[in-house]
Every structure is written in C-alpha cells, then in structure tokens.
Amino acid sequence: MIRITHRISLDDDEIEETFVRASGPGGQHVNKTETAVQLRFNVRQSPNLSDDVRRRLERLAGNRLTQDGVLILVAxxxxxxxxxxxxxxxxxxxxxxxxxxxxxxxxxxxxxxxSKQRRLEAKGQRSDIKRLRSGKPDV
Incomplete structure (x- = not known):
C-alpha cells in the first residue's frame, strides 16, 4: 500500500514499472544498464480515486496521459x-x-x-473632449 493522503492510498499492483536504458552521456555503463524507470498508472481504472480527484488528475497530467487514461511518468x-x-x-x-x-x-x-468616482469622472472628461470636437455650439 502506498499512502498518498489520509483518505487516498494506492495498491502496489495498480502501478506498473518498467526499466529502460537512460539516454544521454555516461560511457559504457549507460549502454548496458537499464536505470531509467517508466511508471504507468491507470487513472480511469483506479478504484481508490474519487471522480473529482480523477478529473483533476487527468487535467493536471496533460500530455502525460494516454487516450486510454494511463498516466506515464519517466525518471x-x-x-x-x-x-x-x-x-x-x-x-x-x-x-x-x-x-x-x-x-x-x-x-x-x-x-x-x-474607483467608481474616478471612472465616472474620466467618462465625463472624455465626454467633454468629444463634445468640444463636434463643433456644435453649447445650448
């Protein structure tokens, strides 16, 4: 059991880890060991997440979530x-x-x-400017 919060905990079998070779420099060691970890967690099929948490998690996951609702994280x-x-x-x-x-x-x-007073005052000043531009005499 993986404890997330006092209400949410995940079973170990809900998480699938695969190990792949890491990219980048490292010499001979990096070419023969699989140190990078790819974690897969099915968000839509998890019985331990409520609907609200599931929706927010899908939104937070962004492009790390597949079409099937599987969250993929790589380290x-x-x-x-x-x-x-x-x-x-x-x-x-x-x-x-x-x-x-x-x-x-x-x-x-x-x-x-x-702020209401300043807005009304600015509107009045703008109105006066436009009225003076029109060229009509004041009544």
Whole structure:
C-alpha cells in the first residue's frame, strides 16, 4: 500500500514499472544498464480515486496521459535504478496530492467607491473632449 493522503492510498499492483536504458552521456555503463524507470498508472481504472480527484488528475497530467487514461511518468535523472524508482514514485504521489486538493471558489469582488468616482469622472472628461470636437455650439 502506498499512502498518498489520509483518505487516498494506492495498491502496489495498480502501478506498473518498467526499466529502460537512460539516454544521454555516461560511457559504457549507460549502454548496458537499464536505470531509467517508466511508471504507468491507470487513472480511469483506479478504484481508490474519487471522480473529482480523477478529473483533476487527468487535467493536471496533460500530455502525460494516454487516450486510454494511463498516466506515464519517466525518471532518468539519477544513475541508480533505485533512486529513479523513488523519484518517479514521489512525482506520482505529489501529482495525486495536488489533484486531491479541491480548488477554492472565486469570491466576486465589488469596485470601491473611489474607483467608481474616478471612472465616472474620466467618462465625463472624455465626454467633454468629444463634445468640444463636434463643433456644435453649447445650448
């Protein structure tokens, strides 16, 4: 069991890890060891996520989410497979934690009395300018 929050925890069998060769420099070692970790987590089939968390997680995942609803995370920043596994799992946990926080609703604000007065004053000045341009005499 992987504990995300006090309400959300994932089973180990929901996460699939595959190991691939990391790209980039590294000499002979990088050419024969599979240190990069590719984590797959099926967001749509997970029984441990509520519908709200699932929707927010799909939105947060962006292009890391496949058409089938599988979240793919890759870690290849470290030289050891163990540290890459820890890093990619931490990223998954952080992503789910962020998705579990509901958005705060926007509180509508009202313009202040002073801003209303300044707006009306500016409108009056603009009106005077346009009236003077028209060339019509004042009545």
């Amino acid at each position: 290849d920043g470290h030289r050891s497979q163990k540290r890459n596994r820890e890093a990619v799992l931490e990223r998954l946990i952080e992503l789910i934690r962020e998705a579990s926080i509901p958005p705060t609703p926007r509180r509508p604000t009202k313009p202040t009395f002073g």
